[in-house]
Amino acid sequence: MRIIRTLANAATLLLFALPLQAAPQPDSDPLASPRWVDMQRMFFRDAEVVFDDRVRVSAPTTAEDALNVPVAIDLGSLQGVEEVLVFADFNPIVKALSYEPGQARANLAFRLKLQQSSPVRAAARTADGRWHVGGTWVNTTGGGCTLPSTGTGSPEWQQRLNEVSARRWPRIDGGTRLRLQIIHPMDTGLAAGIPVFHIDTLDIDTADGRRLMRILPSEPVSENPLFTLDIPPDVLGQGAIRVAGRDNNGNPIRAEIAP
Amino acid sequence: MKGLSHNLRRLACMLLLTLSTAALGQTRDFDYRLSPQQVADGVYVLIGKTEDFSLDNGGDIVNTGFIIGREGVIVIDTGSSKRYGEQMRAAIARLTPLPIVLVINTHHHPDHFLGNQAFAVDTLAALADTRRAIEAEGAGFLDNMYRLNGDWMRDTEVAIPRRTLTAGPLEAGGRKLELVALGGHTVADLAVLDTPTGTLFAADLVFNKRAPTTPHAEIKRWLQSLDQLQALRFNRLVPGHGEVTTGTDAIEQTRQYLQWLDQTLRDGAEQGLDMTEMLALTVPDKFAGLAEVRTEFRRSVTHLYPAAEQAALQRGR
Structure with a gap:
């Protein structure tokens, strides 16, 4: 009898313990988005996915300008990140960009266009193949993706297309902040009569060829994109930073940013 | 279509x-329950709440006013909706049988002109740049205002002012006015001085205990406009938002906030801060008494930081 009771107790304990042990299920999306299951199918297939508080997405709760919603990805103490995806569940083009941190920190800030209120999420893939997902809801009146860029209506961008403005700042920790902006309309192809036209590759390297970060922007990245990234101490030395990239029409982007 | x-x-x-x-x-x-307050002989103001647009206030967040002259009435701004315009018109009719001869839109923001429909179309007047801006942006504002204020907006449409006003003295309804054409809050901001009483309608160039809004602001020009307003001789000032005041305190308050905002944006850009980091900054205690200051600061960062960033990046070359 006693053995049976003990077994029963153990079973009860196991029953209660099990749900705590199990990996998060799709329906446990902390943002409670009805699109989450689709997102998981679209981006992660059979890979392991965990919601991870270390993956922080900073964005305004209510976006004042749907064409320029500021987003900062901060991966905090998460180590060994090989690739980061940023996407918005309810955008007509879901993926905003991806990036591969090299010797730069795995954080990145930029602005994106939102068509309607949506979760904005970052998913970071670590070396073990696991995806760590974090995010936040952003409310907006919308229209961000189907409006023409201001650039398409202005002759200025044609002369300045792919022109890079950039600057580096020394940080208190001895590292370097890099901000760079590229003149580009970043047209989504969703505004009537305006074909898709966006930067699709941006490689940021040290002068001696070490990769700091590769950024692969998609259509929802805002017009004239501005990226903010941080580089740890002792990576750059006195050398320049090299930027090389292109848009989907093959127009090259090139710049050197001296210290 | x-x-x-x-x-x-x-x-x-x-x-x-x-x-x-x-x-x-x-x-x-x-019913907005508009109650005109007399602030000087023949001069009335309708003080709006120092809030943001909402389904509760229906857009009654703005100050409007009217001046009863010897022969007619001059209206200064018409509120956020057709209903507001109609109720304002009714409130005027309760005070005077005189006709409304001139309806001024001080600038092209929707809370200042969407009541225009309630007034005779040939009385609607504004600066040339304001007329153009209402034509260009009015429809976009209107959609947003329906979303924010709901059924208060029913049947509201954009009525573009037909008459063009220019700076200088103007006589209307037997009343002498001085029109002061300024800008900086928007592309064109018109201050109206009622000469007989020295009442200055300062439009949205001046906010009183309410954080200034900046969706179309050019701060440098706005600060110059405040200097020009301060140099005028007036007995009382009606701000675009907030209580009427007799001194220059509201001008000074608006100036200090704008100077702080401008400096904060430039400093942030010069230090390489990202926009998300700017949004996380705290507003100094000094401005904590301004209604809506947290919200307006975040909006202002969205509106104005990109230009500050560009300037800082250019300096890095």
Whole structure:
């Protein structure tokens, strides 16, 4: 009898313990988005996915300008990140960009266009193949993706297309902040009569060829994109930073940013 | 086609709002309960709440006013909706049988001109740049205002002022006015001085105990405009938002906030801060007494930081 009771107790304990042990299920999306299951199918297939508080997405709760919603990805103490995806569940083009941190920190800030209120999420893939997902809801009146860029209506961008403005700042920790902006309309192809036209590759390297970060922007990245990234101490030395990239029409982007 | 889909969308919005209001068991009479306050001989103001647009206030967040002259009435700004305009008109009629001869829109923001429909179309007047801006941006504002204020907006359409005003003295309804054409809050901001009483309608160039809004602001020009207003001789000042004041305190308050805002944006850009880091900054205690200051600061960062960033990046070359 006693053995049976003990077994029963153990079973009860196991029953209660099990749900705590199990990996998060799709329906446990902390943002409670009805699109989450689709997102998981679209981006992660059979890979392991965990919601991870270390993956922080900073964005305004209510976006004042749907064409320029500021987003900062901060991966905090998460180590060994090989690739980061940023996407918005309810955008007509879901993926905003991806990036591969090299010797730069795995954080990145930029602005994106939102068509309607949506979760904005970052998913970071670590070396073990696991995806760590974090995010936040952003409310907006919308229209961000189907409006023409201001650039398409202005002759200025044609002369300045792919022109890079950039600057580096020394940080208190001895590292370097890099901000760079590229003149580009970043047209989504969703505004009537305006074909898709966006930067699709941006490689940021040290002068001696070490990769700091590769950024692969998609259509929802805002017009004239501005990226903010941080580089740890002792990576750059006195050398320049090299930027090389292109848009989907093959127009090259090139710049050197001296210290 | 565009108009049709506009209207359909608006209709769908209204239906949803009606349903949700009904579901909550609320009823609204859509009466703004406007009560004109007399601030000088023949000069009345309608003081709005120092809030943001909402389904509760229906857009009654703005100061409007009117001046009863010897032969007619001059209206200064018409509020956020057709209903507001109509109720303002009724409030004027309760005080005087004289006709409304001139309706001034001080600038092109929707809370200042969407009541225009309630007034005779040939009385509507504004600076040339304001007329152009209402024509260009009015429809966009209107959609947003239906979303923010709900059924208070019913039947509101954009009525573009036909008459062009220019700076200088103007006599209307037997009353002498001085029009001061300025800018910086928007592309064109018109201050109106009622000469006989020295009442200055400062439009949205001046906010009183309410954080300034900046969606179309050019701060440098705005600060110059404040200097020009301060140099005028006036007995009382009616700000665009907030209580009427007799001194220059509201001008000074608006100036200090704008200077702080401008400096904060430039410093942030010069230090390489990202926009998300700017949004996380705290507003100094000194400005904590301004209504809506946290919200307006975040909006201002969105509106104005990109230009500051560009300037800082250019300096890095």
